[in-house]
Amino acid sequence: MNPFLEHQLLQTRRQFFGDTGLRLGGIALASILASQERSRAASSTVHPALPGLPHFAGKAKSVIYLHMNGGPSQLDTWDYKPGLVDQFDKDLPKDFLGPRITTMTSGQGKFPVAPSKFQFAQHGECGRWVSSLLPHTAKIVDDIAVVKTVHTNAINHDPACTFVMTGSEVPGKPSMGSWISYGLGAETSDLPAFVAMVPNFPSGSNAQALFSRMWGPGFLPGKHSGVVLRGGADPVLYLENPPGIDHRDRRAMLDALGKLNTRSFEKFGDPDIQTRISQYEMAFRMQSSVPELTDLDQESQSTKDLYGPNVDKPGSFARSALLARRLVERGVRMVQIMHRGWDSHGNLPNELGNQCLDTDQACAALVTDLKQRGLLDETLVVWGGEFGRTVYSQGKLTRETYGRDHHPRNFCMWMAGGGIKGGVELGETDEYSYNPVADPVHINEINATILHCLGIDHETFTLRYQGLDQRLTGVEPMKVIKKILA
Numbered sequence: 001m002n003p004f005l006e007h008q009l010l011q012t013r014r015q016f017f018g019d020t021g022l023r024l025g026g027i028a029l030a031s032i033l034a035s036q037e038r039s040r041a042a043s044s045t046v047h048p049a050l051p052g053l054p055h056f057a058g059k060a061k062s063v064i065y066l067h068m069n070g071g072p073s074q075l076d077t078w079d080y081k082p083g084l085v086d087q088f089d090k091d092l093p094k095d096f097l098g099p100r101i102t103t104m105t106s107g108q109g110k111f112p113v114a115p116s117k118f119q120f121a122q123h124g125e126c127g128r129w130v131s132s133l134l135p136h137t138a139k140i141v142d143d144i145a146v147v148k149t150v151h152t153n154a155i156n157h158d159p160a161c162t163f164v165m166t167g168s169e170v171p172g173k174p175s176m177g178s179w180i181s182y183g184l185g186a187e188t189s190d191l192p193a194f195v196a197m198v199p200n201f202p203s204g205s206n207a208q209a210l211f212s213r214m215w216g217p218g219f220l221p222g223k224h225s226g227v228v229l230r231g232g233a234d235p236v237l238y239l240e241n242p243p244g245i246d247h248r249d250r251r252a253m254l255d256a257l258g259k260l261n262t263r264s265f266e267k268f269g270d271p272d273i274q275t276r277i278s279q280y281e282m283a284f285r286m287q288s289s290v291p292e293l294t295d296l297d298q299e300s301q302s303t304k305d306l307y308g309p310n311v312d313k314p315g316s317f318a319r320s321a322l323l324a325r326r327l328v329e330r331g332v333r334m335v336q337i338m339h340r341g342w343d344s345h346g347n348l349p350n351e352l353g354n355q356c357l358d359t360d361q362a363c364a365a366l367v368t369d370l371k372q373r374g375l376l377d378e379t380l381v382v383w384g385g386e387f388g389r390t391v392y393s394q395g396k397l398t399r400e401t402y403g404r405d406h407h408p409r410n411f412c413m414w415m416a417g418g419g420i421k422g423g424v425e426l427g428e429t430d431e432y433s434y435n436p437v438a439d440p441v442h443i444n445e446i447n448a449t450i451l452h453c454l455g456i457d458h459e460t461f462t463l464r465y466q467g468l469d470q471r472l473t474g475v476e477p478m479k480v481i482k483k484i485l486a
Contacts, residue, residue, distance in 0.1 A: 046189040046282060053461075062380070067336065068385040071385045071407075073116075113391055123138040139364060146413075149410050153169060168474055173470070175216055183461055185333065192332065195335050196335075198210060201341035202355060205351055229323065231315020254284055262277070293327065296322065303322070325370060382415050387408040389406070390407045391404075418454075420485065421484055426441065426483050446481070
């Protein structure tokens with residue numbers, strides 16, 4: 001006896017047609033949508049833009065986001081506070097401390113001011129103050145806009161990183177790259193619209209975990225997820241055909257599988273089936289495009305020298321930065337590089353020094369390389385972490401070493417390239433680099449500005465989900481940072 005069949009036999013005529021009629025209507029609708037999808041796919045690229053996008057002519061065509069995961073110290077890199085030298089080891093005034101600090105330092109009996117031990121000097125025609133930790137980035141300050149007063153809602157790493165990349169502390173929202181892929185697609189059919197990389201980082205660093213939600217699609221179709229390029233000889237797992245299978249065999253297999261999946265979609269209308277079809281096709285194309293992409297022998301020695309001695313090491317930050325340029329050069333819309341190890345609660349001078357040594361030259365080289373090739377005007381480069389660090393020391397303070405706790409109230413980011421005015425600085429902080437005193441910038445205003453540079457109005461770029469018109473910049477009012485626009 002089959003309970004399901006018994007239930008069907010017991011149904012009334014009205015129940016049968018009421019239930020089955022809805023299902024038949026859904027199948028008919030799915031069939032119409034599938035036909036439209038096949039027609040659209042036949043006449044467009046693998047990554048088409050949404051109808052009506054971009055909203056206006058944007059300056060940038062692609063984004064390279066350099067995420068320094070862990071929270072770089074603004075006091076030791078960009079926010080020069082020479083007056084703190086006279087405040088060494090003095091207790092931070094309670095008026096500045098405020099009610100919100102992490103449990104890692106809330107139990108300290110004292111909050112001693114820790115001036116940066118690093119020297120600052122002015123660079124470029126703009127006269128930007130830059131730490132000695134960033135000698136290479138100091139050479140490109142006339143090409144970048146430094147925002148010194150970025151603030152966020154989160155005080156711990158995971159929610160703060162989720163906020164930076166999705167516009168919300170709540171997991172389950174699409175990442176920035178997924179939104180951009182969904183809205184603008186890409187100018188290539190041979191590579192993903194959105195690529196993520198997680199390069200190696202210096203040993204001894206305090207590295208926080210990275211979760212796939214930072215490049216995940218959330219409630220968007222799965223095909224807009226970031227494709228992770230791994231370090232090493234095998235950038236994408238299982239991309240190569242197994243022994244005995246050649247390219248024509250793979251093509252025949254995918255054609256047959258595509259027909260079966262299309263029939264399944266026509267029957268059930270499950271959008272994940274369409275995602276599966278498109279991802280199989282993309283994997284097939286990547287079998288040829290990825291080996292060509294990662295073959296750095298095509299690059300001149302002068303270009304490699306620009307990125308530094310680690311550029312030939314698989315998985316290095318320098319190699320990832322050079323690959324980022326090659327990706328946008330080939331039409332990829334969004335490249336996200338996440339470099340871990342910036343969480344310096346103790347021994348900050350040594351740890352932060354290692355982090356900057358690992359990334360500084362390649363960050364500057366990326367901007368310089370793009371500029372030399374005429375690509376910087378159409379490529380937006382973004383550098384920053386999820387929050388900053390406190391002026392007071394966590395743990396033992398000496399003239400040579402100190403630690404800093406998480407600080408979400410103000411931290412520094414920089415942007416360069418498509419749509420951004422070079423050589424400018426926005427925002428000012430108080431004498432302790434503890435609160436903004438001029439031009440505060442919310443992290444979602446950074447995201448609104450990124451979308452604006454791409455020609456997207458962040459307020460109208462929405463998708464209805466769970467009863468809300470969801471967007472990358474959240475549901476609260478956010479504005480584009482016009483003062484840094486070219």
